[in-house]
Amino acid sequence: MAKESENCWTDDDDDCERDFRKTGQTCYKEERLSDGEEKVFDCAFHPSQPVLACGLSSGSIRLFRGHDEDAPFARWTPDDRFRVDASSHIHCLAWNVDGTRLAAGCFDGTVVVWHYNNSDISLIPFQAKEHNLAVFAVIWNRWNRNLFASRSRDEGELQRILIWNSDLDDLYDCECLELGTKFVWDFEWISSTRLAVSTYEGSILICDTGTDVPISRLFHPGVFNVRWHFALQYIVSCSTDGSIKVWSKKRHKDVGNIQLDNRIYCVDCHGIRSGEAALIASGLEDGTVVIWHVTENRFQTLNGGHSDAVTRVSFSPDGQYLASLDNEEKLIIWSTKNWVIIFQHIKSISEDWSHVRWNPTSNKLAISTNSSQVHVFELEDEFEDCIDSSEDQTS
Template identity: 30%
Template sequence: MDVRSASFHPIEPVLACALFSGGILLFKSSWKHPTSLSTWKLQCQFRSEYSALSLNFNKSGTKLAGGCPDGTLIVWCSRTGQKRVLPVSRRLDFPLTVWNPFDLNVLASYNNAMEGKLVVIFNAAIGHFYFLQSKENVWCVDWISRNRLACSYDDGTVEIHEIELGFISTSNLVKKLVVSTHFTSDTQVFPYPKNRGMKSNVWSIAWNEQLQLLATSSHDGWVKLWSMDSQDPVHMRHFSSFCCHLVWSPMELPSSNKDPLEGEREPYLASGMEDGSISIWAPLGKKLRPFLLLDGHTEQLHQVSFSPNGRYLASTDYDRKLVIWSTKTWDIIYTLPPSGCRFPYTISWDATSSKLCITEKTGLKRFLTIEYVAAENQCAKCKKTSQNVKRCSRCRSIFYCSKECQFSHWSNHKTVCQKN
């Protein structure tokens, strides 16, 4: 299939694929439980003269956004195929989109693959938009409320903008955080002299609504947590390598002697580092210190992404190597070897956490899916086929013919068993 980018629906068993020739294909499963992607059927096709380099559903899956190589932004209604097109002539290359989880019709679009000082705010329901122009290059954006957007820059700062979209759209700078005042070289750390143009990029930011904290990572090796009530970080941790991508977990820190589904849910941070390691840090935990996952990558990390149920962590690096980790034991359960091409993959989980699609943003026709689906009517242990097999009551995605088979297979199945 001639796929340029792809994204799974956040709720339903639907996969959207953008074609090189233009347009979108939507594939859907007729079953609610996880089934092999080979059984999914083409549901509909959205025609378009544009080829989307990136695809992204909003939180409810009602709208699908695509960023095109010439800067054009397209938003489709996922049920009707109706679209709004917003040409943006002042940017090229690879526009990214970040949907607002507090207002499902609004998104922010930016480009960090080249020098870009423009963030586009777009309301796909009414067509209103706003061009947020900055003096510095934008590295990352994230929504922290219905009308507030956090933007990180390559001068070591993060700005919080309050944006109102209408016939006359406006923005107001409500807060500016000085994240980094130092520039890190290979041999020393020295103060950041702005007038000399030396910069310590704020590589990644991630908002946690439960904790009301904004996590930032900068090129000087610091990961900091900020409350919107203060100008100073409330928590901070220094690492020997800088963090390229931050992501919050959907549940508390798992351990080998505690079921992560039990007890109080405490979010934690996974940080993909420049040296290929991954830091796992529960900043509000009293007993757990950050620890590093060292065995997966040797190249700079590009993306880390938790599965929706929090039981897996996928990581990709700039050598196009993919690793999937079990967050129960932090063991590696899947590895896609590197291809030797210095361009990273973009990954998307499906709603059941049983599938992962991989696309590659340089335009090469590289599209893969990784899935864990049990064969229908077949015992996972003895492989016998029977009409009397029963599903695992916990994850509903694997079958057993007897309690004995289920018990003997548990040591293998517990790593990937998920509770839907």
């Protein structure tokens, strides 16, 4: 069982407070870009290019392109060549691991895949309606660029997960996992052929492609989120009973856990940086964010930021930042170096924030708003450097 370490900052910690004031005022800058009257329900950055895809209520995709990742988002330009009409508005969106495909799930159960070729922009879509109701999530396999899974509540209100093969050389191929559960909270690829699925009944189902029923079952009462920790090669799950567990994929049993005092609604993982511990971040019902230093067998709490339940936590790809979002839809960005708050922002009343998406270079964070705008928060120091460079070239 991990032990709680001293919190990284308190109200009377003068050094940390000075650091908070300095970085919190200067580190991030917010830009907004309107997209007419259409609503943005999800957005996703390309894994290697300065491209942001937005899924719209019209059933189409709008791309925004930048000259490079450091270019201010206000200077990124819309590209409307990337449009295929779907029969319903787009609910969820995801790029595959190499950015050659973009999958979208729609409210009417349709799944669409665009084959993205940046050189000649030739797009070959496939579109199918195998789900009966809204698609809640699409997740690509990070070991196989052709494979992804989609989730919805379908016939008889039982949950199904569909696994799709988007190989250009084949007609679309889809297989169905019959889970026999009323609700799936979350799912995650844990290998090139295997999924971990958290269910309403408190089970983690391990499912394999080519089989229509789970191959094993792990028990974690109240389990909510599941994640794959690449550095540790373990499954991570969090629960509304206040526990986080780390599971061996091979032995199908937990190999570590911590118990907290509040319900846990979200979890995210980051790998081992040079000389530092593997990290697991979690968001709690009381507004606390807890950081578990797994390999050091200790955890710490980050207080004073949120006053409502934390529903999303997300590490930046480089591990330097952690974004957290609460039920009041207050966004906080923490430095993982010293765990001080470097930025915070509260949404307007008219918006409904949902997904939090980092770009691959960790200097931009996008949030879909269920409104006509997508919010992008960007590192202000790189933003200013880009402006200075542009002015030097034009002078």
